[in-house]
Amino acid sequence: MLIRPAAVDDPGAIAAVYDHQATTTVATFDLEPQGPDLWAPRVGSTEPGDHLLVADDAGAVVGFAYSSSFRPRPAYRRTRETSVYLADGARGRGLGRALYDDLLGRLLADGVHTVIAVVAQPNPASEALHRACGYREVGVLREVGWKLDRWVDVGWWQKELASDRSVWLT
Numbered sequence: 001m002l003i004r005p006a007a008v009d010d011p012g013a014i015a016a017v018y019d020h021q022a023t024t025t026v027a028t029f030d031l032e033p034q035g036p037d038l039w040a041p042r043v044g045s046t047e048p049g050d051h052l053l054v055a056d057d058a059g060a061v062v063g064f065a066y067s068s069s070f071r072p073r074p075a076y077r078r079t080r081e082t083s084v085y086l087a088d089g090a091r092g093r094g095l096g097r098a099l100y101d102d103l104l105g106r107l108l109a110d111g112v113h114t115v116i117a118v119v120a121q122p123n124p125a126s127e128a129l130h131r132a133c134g135y136r137e138v139g140v141l142r143e144v145g146w147k148l149d150r151w152v153d154v155g156w157w158q159k160e161l162a163s164d165r166s167v168w169l170t
């Protein structure tokens with residue numbers, strides 16, 4: 001199993017993983033399949049703090065993790081939101097952890113200070129993964145999503161990285 005930055009050929013496989021979650025679970029608040037176009041612009045981004053990594057099993061992309069802007073205003077620049085999605089058959093064997101360990105290392109090197117994850121409830125696997133990676137839950141927003149015929153609560157998780165860079169790498 002190889003963890004690597006996404007390449008130009010990967011958005012279709014990434015979309016297959018993500019769109020299954022979008023249409024069958026509350027793990028993302030997208031409701032419809034987004035297709036490869038959601039992911040293609042993230043491939044090869046040179047913006048510090050923005051990464052898209054894939055888990056490559058003998059040439060097949062079976063999962064991915066990415067980091068993106070938390071909120072657009074510039075004082076949030078050294079905070080990133082992170083997320084991770086695996087194909088059904090790829091879970092429970094450390095791949096989520098491997099993707100996040102690689103992603104968090106890159107974010108630390110970039111000078112990112114704080115990472116945020118938004119975890120719709122219930123999601124014991126995601127909560128366990130984030131806890132194992134050093135995130136802590138800092139609050140719950142009640143009934144902010146409506147999906148699959150029910151209101152959905154979201155847990156807010158955060159982790160401060162060790163970065164004390166005073167200068168953002170640009």
Ligand SMILES: CC(C)(COP(=O)(O)OP(=O)(O)OC[C@H]1O[C@@H](n2cnc3c(N)ncnc32)[C@H](O)[C@@H]1OP(=O)(O)O)[C@@H](O)C(=O)NCCC(=O)NCCS
Nearest residue numbers: 027084085086091092093094095096097125126128129132
């Ligand atoms: C959440 C997800 C990425 C976890 O990835 P994974 O590869 O299955 O997790 P790992 O095998 O790396 O395990 C990481 C930790 O979580 C724990 N864990 C994994 N699945 C679990 C489950 N179903 N219940 C409880 N704990 C679980 C592991 O024991 C491990 O903890 P440890 O290090 O303390 O032993 C994966 O389940 C997934 O893709 N789910 C669907 C999409 C999703 O919900 N994404 C998150 C959106 S916020």
